[in-house]
Every structure is written in C-alpha cells, then in structure tokens.
Amino acid sequence: MTATLYDRLGGTDGIRRIADVLVDNHSRNPVVAARFAGTDMVHLKQMAGDFFIAGSGGPEIYSGKDMITAHQHMNISGDEFVAVLDDAMNALKENNVGQREQEEVLYILYSLKDQVVGI
Numbered sequence: 001m002t003a004t005l006y007d008r009l010g011g012t013d014g015i016r017r018i019a020d021v022l023v024d025n026h027s028r029n030p031v032v033a034a035r036f037a038g039t040d041m042v043h044l045k046q047m048a049g050d051f052f053i054a055g056s057g058g059p060e061i062y063s064g065k066d067m068i069t070a071h072q073h074m075n076i077s078g079d080e081f082v083a084v085l086d087d088a089m090n091a092l093k094e095n096n097v098g099q100r101e102q103e104e105v106l107y108i109l110y111s112l113k114d115q116v117v118g119i
Contacts, residue, residue: 004057006099012053019049020056021091031083035074055108067115081117085109 012015019074023045027036036044047064054062064070092102 003030005055005101005104006058009056009105012049012058015056015058015094016045016049018091018095018097019052020036020045020086022030023048024103025087025090026084029083029087030033030088032080035080039075043097067112068119071116072119076119078117081113093115 006015009018023041026032027041050062051064054060066110079092085106088105089102092105097105
C-alpha cells in the first residue's frame with residue numbers, strides 16, 4: 001500500500017513547517033503581500049496547515065471556510081494565483097519535499113483555481 005501524501009510530507013509536523021514557510025513567503029511576495037497586510041499570520045498559518053493536512057489525506061481537522069467563501073469578492077487575478085503557487089512550490093523545496101510530492105501538491109492546488117480566481 002502506498003503512503004498517503006500526508007505521510008510523505010511528514011505528517012502533521014512536516015505540513016505545519018511547510019505551511020509556516022508558505023505563509024511567510026506570501027507576506028514577502030510583492031505580487032500578493034498587500035493581500036496579507038493586517039492579517040493574523042499565526043491564525044493564517046494554523047488554518048493553512050489544517051487545510052493542507054486534511055487535503056493531503058491526514059485527519060479532517062480543517063474548520064475554516066470553503067475556498068469559494070474564503071475568496072469571494074477578492075477578485076484574485078491569475079497572476080496572483082500563480083504567485084501563490086510559486087510560494088507553495090518554494091515552501092516545499094525549502095522543506096526538502098521530493099519532486100513527486102511537489103507535483104501532487106501543485107496538481108491539488110491548481111485544481112482549486114476556479115474556486116479562487118476572479119470570484
């Protein structure tokens with residue numbers, strides 16, 4: 001039996017480290033940083049980690065909004081979406097995540113595009 005993506009990313013601890021770097025990347029990325037100004041970054045890291053844990057085959061601990069509700073009326077552009085994907089890939093690389101897992105995460109994140117961009 002193949003290990004879940006959750007397991008291959010290091011379980012809860014590994015995913016929390018990835019989420020922390022991801023949110024830090026967003027806050028420094030000039031394309032999207034303004035979107036995160038004034039945000040409770042500790043809470044955002046917690047929610048991003050919870051979402052990522054649940055979405056990768058781990059425990060269903062995410063209690064936040066669905067993607068459409070969370071991004072509605074934000075009018076996120078395609079360029080902003082790509083910048084966020086780049087931030088995610090860089091967070092995975094910084095945490096020494098393998099190529100196969102990076103590709104799986106990219107596929108999952110890209111599948112959310114219609115729930116985030118331009119809504």
